Amino acid sequence: MKEIIKLMPVYKEMVWGGTRMQDYFGYKIPGSDTGEAWVVSAHPQGDCRIAEGRFEGKTLSWLWDNHRELFGETEGEEFPLLVKYIDARDDLSIQVHPDDIYAAIHENGARGKTECWYILDCEANSDIIIGHQAKTKEEMKSLIDENRWEEFLKVRPIRPGDFFQIPPGTVHAIRRGTFLIEIQQNSAVTYRMYDYDRRTGGKPRELHLKQAMEIVQCPYEKTSVFPEVFHEKGCDRTRLVSCRYYTVDKYDIMGTAMLEQSHPFLIVSVICGKGSIDGCPVKKGENLILPYGYGDVRLEGDMSLVTAYVG
Numbered sequence: 348m349k350e351i352i353k354l355m356p357v358y359k360e361m362v363w364g365g366t367r368m369q370d371y372f373g374y375k376i377p378g379s380d381t382g383e384a385w386v387v388s389a390h391p392q393g394d395c396r397i398a399e400g401r402f403e404g405k406t407l408s409w410l411w412d413n414h415r416e417l418f419g420e421t422e423g424e425e426f427p428l429l430v431k432y433i434d435a436r437d438d439l440s441i442q443v444h445p446d447d448i449y450a451a452i453h454e455n456g457a458r459g460k461t462e463c464w465y466i467l468d469c470e471a472n473s474d475i476i477i478g479h480q481a482k483t484k485e486e487m488k489s490l491i492d493e494n495r496w497e498e499f500l501k502v503r504p505i506r507p508g509d510f511f512q513i514p515p516g517t518v519h520a521i522r523r524g525t526f527l528i529e530i531q532q533n534s535a536v537t538y539r540m541y542d543y544d545r546r547t548g549g550k551p552r553e554l555h556l557k558q559a560m561e562i563v564q565c566p567y568e569k570t571s572v573f574p575e576v577f578h579e580k581g582c583d584r585t586r587l588v589s590c591r592y593y594t595v596d597k598y599d600i601m602g603t604a605m606l607e608q609s610h611p612f613l614i615v616s617v618i619c620g621k622g623s624i625d626g627c628p629v630k631k632g633e634n635l636i637l638p639y640g641y642g643d644v645r646l647e648g649d650m651s652l653v654t655a656y657v658g
């Protein structure tokens with residue numbers, strides 16, 4: 348039986364959030380400060396429910412715990428990936444994530460976080476922060492102590508369609524006007540370095556400079572990814588990244604295309620347009636999992652998908 352597991356988003360209101368989830372995808376967002384939609388997540392802070400079918404109403408973590416056969420018997424206590432949309436109406440805080448080893452030791456056995464971003468849309472002249480300019484940890488410390496963030500941070504211009512891989516230890520921040528899809532390890536361990544001296548409810552948000560100083564890669568070495576496009580029948584496939592945690596592709600479907608689901612499981616996010624997957628209608632904003640053993644997938648329509656699998 349060919350089973351498609353559709354998931355429902357979990358929304359997060361944030362001081363910096365906006366309304367583009369609704370504008371782009373028709374999501375029923377909880378308010379005009381919706382910063383994130385966790386669309387494929389089994390994380391305790393946002394566990395997606397299954398929209399229909401024999402598992403309707405169950406959570407993804409429940410499915411992972413009770414039907415591991417759907418995930419090719421992949422090992423691990425927790426579902427390994429997390430996919431979210433982020434809508435930044437304002438700048439996000441400057442942050443950095445630990446790797447698995449640091450997180451295991453200092454965060455009670457948690458995972459580290461490698462993440463990647465595909466820019467769906469942004470305002471003209473938008474930019475993003477990835478990396479920093481300090482040559483040594485001493486220089487980094489004095490720039491931070493003296494509040495010289497402009498000199499410390501590396502800012503780069505962005506355009507829709509840009510893609511970035513963010514390994515642990517990379518200083519990063521999404522800035523105002525950016526709308527993107529993020530694929531990451533299933534982890535919420537974040538060390539906040541700077542929050543533009545903002546206050547929420549009269550108080551500044553907690554910073555974690557001690558941990559950040561320990562884990563920031565210094566000097567910063569740029570991680571470049573070179574997305575490669577393959578022109579296939581009925582679609583263009585772009586390999587965005589393949590690392591030890593995930594492989595991410597983008598499919599631009601024009602008409603009818605075939606793809607093979609030969610992985611333990613395949614995450615599919617429809618980022619643009621509409622069409623069908625094996626006859627099942629799908630449209631932008633929908634997110635699903637094609638389980639283990641699914642095999643050939645028939646894609647029809649005029650739509651773009653971002654897919655992710657483990658390994």
Ligand code: ZN
Pocket residue numbers: 442444462519
């Ligand atoms: Zn991050």
